[in-house]
Amino acid sequence: MEIREIIVGAFLGVGCFFVVVASIGVVRFPDFYTRLHPAGKSDTLGQALILSGLMIHEGVSVVSLKLFMIIVLIFIVNPAASHSIAKAAYLAGVEPWKDKEGGRS
Amino acid sequence: MSFLLTALIMFLFWIALSWQFEPLYLISGVASSLLVAYLSHDLFIGQADVRTGVIRLFRFFAYVPWLMWQIVLSNIDVARRTLHPGMPISPTIIRIKNIYRTEMAMVLLANSITLTPGTITIEVNKHEFIIHAVTREAAEGVLMGGMIERVKRIEGGDDV
Amino acid sequence: MFDAAATVITLAAVLVLYRAIKGPRVYDRALAVNMIGTKTVVLLALIGFIYKRPHFLDIALVYALMNYISTLAFLKYREKGRLD
Structure with a gap:
């Protein structure tokens, strides 16, 4: 067990943790807008960490370059996708869920 | 060219x-x-000349490490709220003024808001950003956190 | 190690599938389907490493683009009722 493999394992583990947390969040949060939060953030970071782990495993090569491109693409595209879904829902008039105190709107 | x-x-x-x-x-x-x-x-x-684009690109690279740190903080926060049995959330919608001229700056700010703690951009138009925040503290964090000024600095003044 | 990560991601996709089936609105479903798509990208990359075939990464790159465009196309169709 090399030291590099341990680092790769740590990246994969933390990334999987965030991906699972995002999935639990999407199932558990009470309304559509709050569900966007785990989908837009935890999912992005989790996937980026897993792909970074693969990059460290691979070292410097063309494969790493492709993985890096996928990471950049995920960082641009994932928030954009959740934003476009949010905007579509907002324009269609989906009401945000309020807590008992009643959030301002 | x-x-x-x-x-x-x-x-x-x-x-x-x-x-x-x-x-x-x-x-x-x-x-x-x-x-x-x-x-x-x-x-x-696009419309901007190449020199301006390159200057903005370098300023953008200086912005990325700060953004990464904010993303890590944001994810720990979301994970804590997701796994907390009482689910301490109080959703609210805020509007902030749009002070940018270029579309790239608007895209960058909207993307950064979505990636940082507890806030998601719902709608962007010429006048304002409409933001959904998972807690009131997160909503104040956008206004106080300095992200708006940082993105404005990347865009630059009137000449650049 | 890679196969364990792939298994965990598949289980997470099953969790999201629950939200895609349950709804209640079409936007929740679109969100869930988009998330399953992005998980598929990571899964393709992991499969490429498990079977030592780096060409899977090209498929993953194209799938990431396709997934985003299909989400946008779905939302546009939903809003306007046509795609032109």
């Missing part, structure tokens, strides 16, 4: 993806990158 620059970037992209150096691959790469550059060079480079 923008045509040749786009063709060059597309060809570098082709080489990075294929990593084959036989003549067949290189010739088809040149052909396809010229075709793509012909079809889309006005979209890819």
Whole structure:
């Protein structure tokens, strides 16, 4: 067990943790807008960490370059996708869920 | 000018993806990158001149580490709220004024807001950003956190 | 190690599938389907490493683009009722 493999394992583990947390969040949060939060953030970071782990495993090569491109693409595209879904829902008039105190709107 | 620059970037992209150096691959790469550059060079480079674009690109690279740190904080926060049995959330919607001239700055701020703690951009138009925040503290964090000023600094003043 | 990560991601996709089936609105479903798509990208990359076939990464790159465009196309169709 090399030291590099341990680092790769740590990246994969933390990334999987965030991906699972995002999935639990999407199932558990009470309304559509709050569900966007785990989908837009935890999912992005989790996937980026897993792909970074693969990059460290691979070292410097063309494969790493492709993985890096996928990471950049995920960082641009994932928030954009959740934003476009949010905007579509907002324009269609989906009401945000309020807590008992009643959030301002 | 923008045509040749786009063709060059597309060809570098082709080489990075294929990593084959036989003549067949290189010739088809040149052909396809010229075709793509012909079809889309006005979209890819856009209206701003190249020097301004490069300056903004370097400022953007200086912004990325700060953004990464904010993303890590944001994810720990979301994970804590997700796994907390009582689920301490109080959703609210805020509006902030749009002070940017270029579309890239608006895209960057909207993207950064979505990636940082507890806030998501719902709608952007010429006058305002509409933001959904998972807690009131997160909503105040956007206004106080300095992100708006940082993105404005990347965009620059009137001359750049 | 890679196969364990792939298994965990598949289980997470099953969790999201629950939200895609349950709804209640079409936007929740679109969100869930988009998330499953992005998980598929990571899964493709992991499969490429498990079977030592780096060409899977090209498929993953294209799938990431396709997934985003299909989400946008779905939302546009939903809003306007046509795609032109």
